[in-house]
Amino acid sequence: MLAQMFDMGTYGVYIWSAYGFSVAVLLFNVYRVIRRYKKVIKNETAS
Amino acid sequence: MIKFLKQFFHKCVSPKWVHGAIEKLLTPIGYAALLLLSTAFALDLWWAPTDYQQGDAYRIMFVHVPAAFMSLFIYVTLAVSALVYWVWHIKLANVVVKASAPIGAWLTLLALVSGALWGKPMWGTFWIWDARLTSELLLLFLYLGLIILRRSIEDPEQGSKVVAVLALLGAVDLPIIHYSVYWWNTLHQRSTLLNASGPTLDSKMLYPLLGTLLGFLVYYVFIILLEIRSELWVRRNVSTDV
Amino acid sequence: MHYLTQTLKYEFLALWRNSQAMLNPLLFFTLVALLFPLAIGPDKAWLTHIAPGVLWVAALLSSLLSLESLFQPEYHEGSLEQLIISSAHIPTLLFIKIAMHWLFTGLPLVLAAPLLGLCYYLPMKALGYLMLSLLLGTPVLSFLGAIVAALLVSLKEDGMLLALLLLPLWVPVLILGAGGVMTYMKGLPVQGEFILMSALFILVLSVTPWAIQSALKVGIND
Numbered sequence: 001m002l003a004q005m006f007d008m009g010t011y012g013v014y015i016w017s018a019y020g021f022s023v024a025v026l027l028f029n030v031y032r033v034i035r036r037y038k039k040v041i042k043n044e045t046a047s
Numbered sequence: 048m049i050k051f052l053k054q055f056f057h058k059c060v061s062p063k064w065v066h067g068a069i070e071k072l073l074t075p076i077g078y079a080a081l082l083l084l085s086t087a088f089a090l091d092l093w094w095a096p097t098d099y100q101q102g103d104a105y106r107i108m109f110v111h112v113p114a115a116f117m118s119l120f121i122y123v124t125l126a127v128s129a130l131v132y133w134v135w136h137i138k139l140a141n142v143v144v145k146a147s148a149p150i151g152a153w154l155t156l157l158a159l160v161s162g163a164l165w166g167k168p169m170w171g172t173f174w175i176w177d178a179r180l181t182s183e184l185l186l187l188f189l190y191l192g193l194i195i196l197r198r199s200i201e202d203p204e205q206g207s208k209v210v211a212v213l214a215l216l217g218a219v220d221l222p223i224i225h226y227s228v229y230w231w232n233t234l235h236q237r238s239t240l241l242n243a244s245g246p247t248l249d250s251k252m253l254y255p256l257l258g259t260l261l262g263f264l265v266y267y268v269f270i271i272l273l274e275i276r277s278e279l280w281v282r283r284n285v286s287t288d289v
Numbered sequence: 290m291h292y293l294t295q296t297l298k299y300e301f302l303a304l305w306r307n308s309q310a311m312l313n314p315l316l317f318f319t320l321v322a323l324l325f326p327l328a329i330g331p332d333k334a335w336l337t338h339i340a341p342g343v344l345w346v347a348a349l350l351s352s353l354l355s356l357e358s359l360f361q362p363e364y365h366e367g368s369l370e371q372l373i374i375s376s377a378h379i380p381t382l383l384f385i386k387i388a389m390h391w392l393f394t395g396l397p398l399v400l401a402a403p404l405l406g407l408c409y410y411l412p413m414k415a416l417g418y419l420m421l422s423l424l425l426g427t428p429v430l431s432f433l434g435a436i437v438a439a440l441l442v443s444l445k446e447d448g449m450l451l452a453l454l455l456l457p458l459w460v461p462v463l464i465l466g467a468g469g470v471m472t473y474m475k476g477l478p479v480q481g482e483f484i485l486m487s488a489l490f491i492l493v494l495s496v497t498p499w500a501i502q503s504a505l506k507v508g509i510n511d
Contacts, residue, residue: 005093008103011168018107018164019088022114025157026084026266029150033273040277181460188457199450208507209440216436216458216500223461 060137066279069272080269083262090255098252107165109256112240113263115158118186119221121151121267125193126218129211138282139275141207144214145197146274150267152190159183170234178227179235182220189217296382300389311393314355318398321347322405333410340409341419341470345463348398348423349430353452355394356434359387360442364509369442373505380498387435387501388428395427411474418473425486426466432497433458439504462489 008015058064091109098105125147132140162180163173174180193210200206228237240246246253304311325343326336363369372382402423403416411419437455444450469482 008106009097011102011104014104014164014168015092015106018110018161019092021160021164022110022157023088025153029153029270030273032149033270033277037273037277037280040280044280044283185457185460188453192454192457195450195453199444199447205443205507205510208510212440212504212507213437213454220457 060139062139062279062283065139066276069276069279073269073272073276076265076269076272080262080265083258083265087255087259087262091259095252095255096249101169104165104168107161109259111158111161111165112256113260114154114161115183116260117263117267118151118155118158118183119224120264121147121154122186122190122218122221125151126214126221129214132207133211133215141211142275142278143271144193144211145207145278146271148190148193148197150270152187152194154263154267155183155187155190159187175234177234178231179224182224182227185220186217186224189220192217292377293381293385296377296385297389300386301392304389304393308393310358311355311397314351314394315397315401317354318347318351319401319405321350323408326408336409337411337474340406340411341415341467341474343409344402344405344419345423345426345467345470348402348427349456349459349463351398352395352427352430352434353455354448355390356431356438356451356455357448358394359390359431359435359438360505364442369505370509373502373509379502383435383501383505384494384498387431387498391428391431395431398427399423415470415474418479419470421483422466422469422486425490426462429462429486429489429493430459432493432501433462435501436497436504439501440508442505442508462486465489 006012006016058068087109091106095106095109097103125144128140128143128147131137132144159180162183166175167173193214196213197206197210200209228235239248240256248256322344325339329335329339360369363372373379375382399420402419406416406419434451434455437451437458441447441451441454465482465486469479469486472482473479
């Protein structure tokens with residue numbers, strides 16, 4: 001059952017790569033923006 | 048209604064009001080995006096039925112279509128903001144332009160990559176030089192050009208103006224992308240959502256798709272609000288217009 | 290009309306006297322076009338097949354380089370700023386300026402292309418259509434390129450940035466131009482491409498002078 005869910009009917013590689021890449025892109029952009037915000041706050045409130 | 052909209056737009060010009068609004072909205076919108084996207088992805092992968100023709104591979108559509116839609120939607124937002132900035136010199140519009148370019152570029156890349164991963168099992172190729180894919184690739188270069196251009200000009204104000212003009216020039220690519228599947232003989236399929244007679248997609252597939260699309264939209268709003276907040280902090284001492 | 294004919298004469302003479310700089314784009318075009326047979330080998334079928342694309346891309350690259358000489362010299366001199374704030378009808382002045390620039394940088398490419406086409410074993414009729422497509426296309430490249438060149442005029446000479454920004458914008462012209470010649474070579478009707486190219490030509494030449502004026506105002510203001 002879990003194997004079928006993972007394989008997605010022989011297309012598993014493509015589907016999981018696609019979803020994996022999307023999650024990675026979405027998470028990376030949140031990380032990037034939050035990191036910038038933290039840096040900006042540090043710069044602006046330190047001086 | 049018109050009065051409310053007018054008042055709203057006037058408030059949007061004020062950095063102070065916008066900052067206050069963002070502080071209040073950011074957490075709810077962030078959680079909303081997270082909730083929407085995780086539920087949507089779960090539905091996409093497991094609730095939506097297996098396609099008769101394409102098997103499970105069609106599930107990439109749930110990522111590809113929203114990403115492609117967002118790549119266009121973000122550019123439209125960017126171009127409209129660029130116009131607003133150029134004509135009325137409203138600095139917040141410039142912030143939207145600046146913030147939208149990177150996320151737009153990433154989502155365009157996602158659209159291209161997910162499309163390639165969908166294309167290989169279904170149509171036998173990762174890439175084809177047809178009108179839709181080529182014009183979407185062009186869009187990626189347009190986004191990258193805007194980012195690089197802004198970094199190349201030392202004076203930020205000058206840079207913002209130049210980027211705004213270039214953004215408007217690049218907007219010409221947008222109708223080409225959208226209508227490419229009608230104007231040329233392409234491998235890429237035509238629109239199933241924006242049809243005259245309503246979407247031709249089964250509801251069990253339509254709702255997860257719309258859900259994912261909504262999730263991406265809320266996500267974009269979240270990212271933009273975060274970036275606007277950062278920019279407002281950087282510029283808070285610049286006491287220019289409103 | 291007096292100041293317009295004066296501008297025409299001035300631009301023409303400025304370019305005519307600086308003909309060495311104008312020769313460079315043509316030489317570049319020729320060199321790039323000659324690189325491909327050297328790299329790919331003299332296979333006749335291959336060369337005929339890639340000829341329209343290669344010649345068009347060479348024209349694009351050459352136009353890219355020649356755009357740097359459009360506004361940069363006068364910007365550094367200071368006379369470009371004077372042009373922008375003058376009370377003349379600036380779009381018309383800009384049209385004349387860019388048209389003259391094309392005459393010296395784009396037209397040589399159009400005239401040289403058939404000769405290079407012979408090196409690629411292109412059939413005679415295709416040479417004619419290649420010339421026509423470049424004749425309609427290179428002015429479009431110049432005028433569109435002038436907008437971005439105007440935006441970047443205050444930057445230190447960075448041809449790479451101009452290329453990065455301009456090549457995506459030029460792609461439709463490239464596809465229409467090169468694609469048209471290839472369609473013509475296959476014997477298929479090219480009315481579609483030809484009409485589109487002509488329409489683009491008319492549209493771009495009539496509308497861009499105002500865009501270039503705005504771009505110059507943005508680009509110079511620093």
